[in-house]
Amino acid sequence: MPASGTNQSASASAHAPTPGARARFILSAPTLLKKYFLPGVALLALAAPAWAQGPVSGTISDARTGEPLPGATILLDGAALGATSPAGTYSLASVPAGPHELRITFVGYEPLVRPLQGQPQAQRLDERLQPGGVLTGEALIVGTRASDRTATVYTDLGKQALGKRNFGQDLPYLLDQTPSAVASSDAGAGVGYTNLRIRGVDGTGINTTINGVPLNDPESHGSFLVNLPDLASSINSIQVQxxxxxxxxxxxxxxxxxxxxxxxxxREAYAETQNSYGSFNTWKNNVSFGTGLVGKYFTFDGRLSRIASDGYMNRASSDLKSYYFAAGYQRGSTLLKFITFSGREKTYQAWNGVPEPAITGNQAQLQVYLDNGELTADQAARALTEGRRWSYYTYPNQTDNYQQNHYQLHLSQGLGSDWSLGAALHLTRGFGYYESYRANRRFSAYNLPDVVVGADTLTRTNLIDRKWLDNYFYGGTFALNYQPRANDKLQATLGGGWNKFDNEHYGEIIWAQYASTSFPGQRYYYNLAHKTDYNAYARATYQALPWLGLYADAQVRHIRYAIDGVEDAQQDVTTRASYTFFNPKAGATISLGHGQQLYGSFAVGQREPVRTDFTDRQPGYAPARAERLNDLEAGYRYSRADLAFLGPSTAVRLSANYFDMTYVNQLVNTGQLNDVGTALRTNVANSYRRGVELTGYVAAADKISLSSTLTLSRNRILDYRDVTYDASYNPVVAAEGRNTAISYSPSVVSAHTLEGQPLGGLRLALLYKTVSRQYLDNTENVNRSLADYQVLDLRVRYALHPGFVKELELAVLVSNLLNARYSANGYTYSYLGASGNSETFNWYYPQATRNFLASVNVRF
Incomplete structure (x- = not known):
């Protein structure tokens, strides 16, 4: 459910300045080598004896004239791997053994789809395209995709790569091996509410689109993938920029x-079913089908899914259901496709996290939480017995209930030999509530009079309320693409979109021990939000010289935002805001030959504050301002498939990327949450994220492969001033300004995957993830931080091909194989407590200890 209504829940409090002895996390060179670099070297050593995967290359040409086709898109298993050269040639560095699907598309030609069997030796596949087709699905999303010509940093994942990890966990867990990514789960096991940060930036700073249509909640900017369970089973490809x-x-x-x-x-009919079961009574069941071509022009595809889990945390269950259906029509150069998908989630509220003394067992610290009213006596007693699996709530229906229905109508139209148009209309309908038991609440907080019973006047009652969201998000997008067949020096896109969001926020009382004048379903607050967002952009790449490519991109975006009404604390949240942003981008690529490329780009991004920056502004903080990012990216790419240091034709891909993200008025998390769990933020005038991202891949036949990523970064706020509060949350004093680390921004993140095939059809993989210390607020205080952690997973897949089905696959994922006890997320707040001293209250989201998921997948 979007954070503008609910995402997580916690007390909203203030935070205190850094203690006198300011702790700073400094990663020494020996620690860096031991924890983050040596694991990759060790895995590489294991790969040394194996043989190389086989490269595939060829030439794509016109079936009538025999002329080469430069710029044709090459896809393997749904992932775009590049385009043909000016001479119409292509090269895939390495293709794993086993069956694959090679797809080649080009404007004005029929798409070519053919099976490809990966082999250890090199293969040459020359193909000829028939005129008359259209760039199919890719024309609809090319406006949002990057390539080597755009001088930007990205990772492409196809259907096969996603399927390897898809046991039913949410999408962030399928992406946690990509560079600079950190995933976490409120319930601890990857089902239910999950979170993804990239370069320390959370979901509010990650733009998510599905088929070019925005997914982010327009008010909170978050993408709540819990609303779309098992979306991964319907994803054809995903690009992470x-x-x-x-x-x-x-x-x-x-x-x-x-x-x-x-x-x-x-174009061929298919059916498959995926069924998983594992720890914490976790289930995933789905069935997918496709008709193939019906009557020459029509295709129909669908999926039904259910995922359920009790969760690692106590009382952190999830009951998730979803569907996906697509109907397509293609004739000549026209493709029309209607897509609808929906998710319905019911999750027990695990978003409060676990108080620190429940994890440490420190009874003196637990007493501080008790003395300051952060925990009741019952909650404190349970903290000692439930430990790190403690749950804040015991009310049986303390649940989040939300449904989100998506409708998309896509048109892909070829316009002659050089042009194509991708356009879409969309509607997203979201509605739902979260239900909460509230103990000892004042009648006045619900705009109700006190209750008189005889000679007594009651000012408080126990009650149950529901906070609702009811919204519509609708609009249109387009991308006009120029990709000349005869000369691919210039490629250009003109695109944009218009979107409108209408969202009702309101609360209802559904039960009260002492009803006062209320009745079931009575509303105690209501506000209505409207947001209009439209943008236009133009993008072009130009091959100025055989070795030099240029890239330019400019966007204009305008936003109007209005809120009318009151929020749950009876405060008036009427808001009017308007923004116009101009976001230019430019870059260049230099080809060094032999699979080597240098690139560099500079881009500007600007965005408006989110809803809670307006409605939950804390005392002492100025009104939120729009933030600006100046992003410099520069790097080196290397890709070869004909090396021999691990055997004949060893495939190697390497890249090194430097990033310098400099912010003006960046909105950073204070470490606090509001009463529905949304992170509270404040502007800081000057801050930056700088670092390097190193990635490597080496493959030796289909016997063994190793991929590794390592991110080293420095993330700082300049002249940050922390604010101290009293017990009533009134600001007391602002600390002296100093340079400090940005919250939730680890300085080191690494991921390594070693995968091999010791027997035909049997694939084994070790996945190793490391994340350095993260601070929960911006004081760089080690006592308000997440300790660094390392996690090792094991994945086993065994594919059979019996005669009665196309494929039967048995798979097991053992997560946290070494049984590490760690937390991947948390929050903090501080204030002058009952003792008169500053007290700090840390809350964490412990992740599951060793657990497993086993699956049986059948493809017909």
Whole structure:
């Protein structure tokens, strides 16, 4: 459910300045080598004896004339791997053994789809395209995708890569091996509410689109994938852009973009079912089907899914259901596709986290929580018995209930030999509530009079309320693409979109021990929000010289935002805001030959504050201002498939990227949450994120492969002033300004995957993830932080091909194999407590200890 209504829940309090002995996390060179670099070297050593995967190359040409086709899109298993050269040639560095689907598309030609069997030796596949087709699904999303010509930083994942990890956990867990990514789960096991940060930036700074249509909640900017369970099973490809990236529809990218495509035209009928079971009574069941071509022009695809889990945390259950359906029509150069997908979630509220003394067992610290009213006596007693799996609530229906229905109508139209148009209309309908038991609440807080019973006047009651969201998000997007067949020096896109969001926020009392004048369903607050967002952008790449490519991109975006009414604390939240942003981008690529490329780009991103920056502004903080990001990216790419240091034709891909993200008025988390769990933020005048991202991939036949990523960064706020509060949350004093670390921004993140095939059809993988210390607020106080952690997972997949089905796959995922006890997320607040001293209250989200998921997947 969007954070403008609910996401997590906690007490909203203030925070205190850094203690006198300011702790600073300094990562020494020996620690860096031991924890983050040596694991990758060790895994690489294991890969050394193996043989290389086989490269695939060839030439794409016109079936009538035999002329080469430069700029044709090459996709393997749904993932775009590049385009043909000016001579119409292409090269895939390495293709794993086993069956694959090679797809080649080009404006004005029929798409070519053929099976490809990966082999250890090199293969040459020359193909000829028939005139008359259209760039199918890719024309609809090209406006949001980056390529080597755009001088930006990105990672492409196809259907096969996503399917390897798809046991039913949410999408952030399928992306946690990509560079600079950190995933966490409120319930502890990846089902229910999950979170993804990239370069330390949370979901409010990650622009997410599905088929080019914005997914981010327009008010909170978050993408709540819990509303779309098992979406991964319908994803054809996903591109993760880091930094500002290319111009996007929807909210601005302030750390990354997730560009998801569910568009896939499968001309053969198919059916499959995936069924998983594992720890914490976790279930995933789905069935997918496709008709293939019906009557020459029509295709129909669908999926039904259910995911359920008790959760690692006590009383952190999830009951998730979803569907996906697509109907397509293609004739000549026209593709029309209607897509609808929906998710319904019911999750027990685990978003309060666990108080620190429940994890440490420190009874003196627990007494401080008790003395200051942060815990009741019952909650404190349970903290000692439930430990790190403690749950804040015991009311049986303390649940979040939300449904989100998406409708998209896409048109892809070829306009002659050089042009194509992708356009979409969309509607998202969201509605739901979260229900809460409230103990000892004042009648006045619900705009009700006190109750008189005889000679007694009652001012408080126990009650149950529901906080509702009821919204519509609708609009249109377009992308006009120029990709000349005869000369691919210039490629250009003109695109944009218009979107409107209407959202009702209101609360209802459904039961009260002492009813006063209330009745079931009575509203105690109501406000209505409207937001209009439209943008236009133009993007072009130009091959100025055989070795030099230039890139330019400019976007204009305008936003109008209005709120009318009162919020749950009976405060007037009437708001009027308007913004116009101009976001230019430019870059260059230099080809060094032999699979080497240098690139550099500079981009500007600007965005408006989110809803809570207006409605939950804390005392002592100035009104929120729009923030600006100047993003410099520069790096080196290397890709070869003909090396021999691990054997003949070893495939190697390496990249090194430097990023310098400099912010003006960045909105950073204070470490606090409001009463529905949304992070509270404040502007800081000057801050930056700088670092390097190193990635490597080496493959030796289909026997073994190793991929590694390592991010080293420095994330700082300049002249940050922390504010101390009293017990009534009134500001007392502001600390002296100093330079400090940005909250939730680890300085080191690494991921390593070692995968091999010791026997035909049997694939084994080790996945190792490391994250350095993260501070919960901006004081750089080690006592308000998440300790660094390392997690090792094991994945086993065994594919059989019996005669009665196409494929039967058995798979097991063992997460946290070494049984690490760690927390991947948390929050903090401080104030002058009952003792008169500053007290700090830390809350964490412990992640599951060793657990497993096993699946049986059948493809017909």
């Amino acid at each position: 880091r930094g500002v990236g290319t111009s996007q529809n929807g909210s601005a990218a302030f750390g990354a973009s997730l560009n998801i495509s569910t568009l896939e035209n499968r």
